[in-house]
Amino acid sequence: MSETDAALPAEVQGWIGQKRYEQEGEFDVERGYVWTTCASVENGNPLFWDEKAAQEITGGPIAPPTMISVWFRPHAYAPNRAGTAQPLQVHFDCKEKLGLPEAVMTDNTITFREPVRPGDRLRTWQVLRSVSPLKTTKLGTGRFWVIDVEYVNQKGESVGTETYTGFGYKREAK
Amino acid sequence: MNAIRVLTIDQVKAGDALPELAYDVTATTVVLGALASRDWRPMHHDKDFAQHRNGVRDIFLNTPNQAAWFERYVTDWTGPYGRLGRMQFRMKDSVFPGDRMVFRGEVTKVTTDAGGCGWVELAVRVMVGDKVCTECNARVAVPTAAGDNPWARRDERWQPEA
Known part of the structure; x- marks a missing residue:
């Protein structure tokens, strides 16, 4: 991988550290999706299926922690909605403003804090943390960027953070 | 309530292997996982799209559902008292219908933090x-x-970041 210095556009520089695209989930956390998710991976953890176990261990039912992003994926259709809402919009903004048409996610880290419970209405926002100098990899020439997606519950308590590393690039001309 | 598994930190040491989990993936596995995670993108349910737009042989497991599989694998081992603090993924290749996917894991570190919380690090x-x-x-x-x-x-x- 080689590195090249090139100025980062001021608009993108200005996004670094800024809280963007704050939104509330379209619906409350609900157990139907919890059970569908558990069924999809045959997860028999009694926290999700056994009321008594959930009461004793977690003070009542919770959602599997890894479902944290599920509560923000938009419905495939909603009345009066123009266009398609994009999860991780900052990633697509970086692609567009940096003129990098292709992109891959290379790493995803999730940190879990307060448990998410049925009935919670979560909020989220995105923060661009960094953008690298131009680099050339086997995919092409482009930049790596790191985006944090924060999640809080209706009490303002953090329930988790997802950190994505993306690489936006242009394919090398053949 | 059935008897539940409780894994305590004194039962774990670095180098321990987790029991292997093998699962035969079908198209239903992939589609159910995608819909459970509200991922409507066509490469997770439309074989024609996956082949002709993504250039891969079939639909493939999406990342959020793989996270759910990893959670299930880890907490099958710990029992319900096990509480995930952090997971880091690196996607290297896809899992397709017809594949037999096998989960394997090892304990890499066992610690107790300043607040008295017992942590197990797994690869x-x-x-x-x-x-x-x-x-x-x-x-x-x-x-x-x-x-x-x-x-x-x-x-x-509760300090999951360390």
């Missing part, structure tokens, strides 16, 4: 044949002794 991977498809480093809290419950920890007593 987990899902493989198809000899190919590693996804790697996951997981940090999971387990009870330090009978009566300790990681789920009861809040604020400064």
